[in-house]
Amino acid sequence: MIKSTPYVLVFLLALLLSGCGEFYKLEKSTNWDELYEAANRYYDQGEYNKAIILYDRVLPVIKGSGKAELAEFNYAYAHFRTKRYIESAGYFKTFFDTYNRSPMAEEALFMHAYSLYLDSPDYNLDQRSSREAVNAIQLFMNRYPESDSYERAISMIDDLQKRFEEKAFEESKMYYRLTEGLFPGEFYRACIINFQNFAKSFPDSEYNEELAFKLVEVSAAYAERSVFDKKEERLKQSIDFAQDFSQKYPDSSYGKKVENIKSETTTELEAHYRLKEQYEARSAEARKLREEEERNQAATEALRNTEN
Template identity: 40%
Template sequence: MFLKRPYTALLFVVIVLSSACSAKFARLQKKGTTEEKYAAANEYYKKGDYYKAGLLFEEIIPLLKGDSLAENAQFYNAYAQFQQKQYSMSSYLFKSFYATYANSPMAEEAFYMYAYSTYKDSPNYNLDQTNTLTAIDALQTFINSFPDSKYAQNCNEHLLDLRHRLEEKAYEKAKLYYKTSGVTIVNFKAAVVTIDNFQKDFPDSQYNEELSYLKVQSQYDYAMVSFENKQKERFLDVLKFYEAFIDAYPKSKYIKQAQKAYDGANKELERLAKQEQELKELKAKQAAEAAKADTATKG
């Protein structure tokens, strides 16, 4: 009971002070001059109250156009949004600042913060990566524009992270096509094409060994469900993909599985060759019989 009283009193004091601060802020918003709001916004910012700082900066920026304070207000308003993790908004505001004050001493930092905000706004690899591509473009543009900047190393690290996300996304996409390849023949082909694109885009990826095997298997499955007049060409691609896989990964843990697809493709090619030869012989026989019949008729 004795412990509860000081706690209750302290809570009461906090509530009163909070209410007083809220009332003071409301009066400032309603009756404060532009200069008073600017000074208060800076104080709130220094204290880490980025929400109130941002509200005041937003109010006074339209009134400071052409004023020497407008530059600082816009710069710190962008930071206030960033500190609240409003990365989409901070990205927009930093980019606008750079476009407006390209010759400002803060322009380089603003451009970096625009790129960094887009980086922070980029989603995990399993989500849509449109923002990731935007962030990569922004970071690369910064490096190209300011190659000797103190922020360049940070940009390079962010780029590596974002490219890894794209790699993970592309890998999952390739695996998904492979896993669903039994649904339609289109998915068989899509698996092969997607893996091929992955290998071109990420030649040094740790996933290339697994995907090289899946490319062999996907092509074999694709050939198996193809129309017969397309099978020869597609089984020959199985052999080609297998040979590339073996050359690149001679000690791979997937060799046995890939060997089965390779052997299966060879067996199918032998069947098709035998079938083709039989058809050829049949046509020759039919042609000979037709010629014999034609000679008999003329005689």
């Protein structure tokens, strides 16, 4: 048994070299029928890289013939099997556009979408390719609403939407952290806009309650730090956010904190009204004194002109 091992290795090596020699000859061959059959054979055997090499040679020659349809379909799948998803997406779409009446057209359009879906990144990365995948899935669903793959397409859409939601939530948290810096400035306003846009884009998100609370919190801080002319408007906005929160989430664990913020903001608004009233009274008095001084000055000038 042990002595036979070298003979087995020699046999396997010879077999391997024979296979390599056969493929090398095929690469140099101009027998297109032979290349076509070999490409399909390698594909069926799961040797997709070899199949791709041979399809690359034979496809331009057989284009437009009866053999091209299966070859192009296998070619797209060979790229998919080797996890070249961007390439497979393109080849499946080209197949569908070329052979949209083919019995394989439905599968090709689904695989176009599925390839883009598999290539889409995690939620913390740029999601432009994920949006492209969503568009492709929607195209498939619109074209084949009765397809057996329809439910699978829906689950893919749901998964991608969840990634968009996670991405948007992470961006919201980033803006929120920036308000804790030494110079929060416009980050308060950016937070308010971002939190509101999130709720519009993802109305059923589990994060909406937390962001609605942070909206109350941030808007109150923004109002507190605002210049006098903007303070009243922003204090009122914060109170409105607090009231909206209490209506939407009456049993929230954030409820007590929201009520405290609302109470403090209301107290500050009342203080602002008193200060505004005092300011307006002083301004009116100063205006009255200025007008009286202008009248006296005008009377003095008139008297001087009369004497002259």
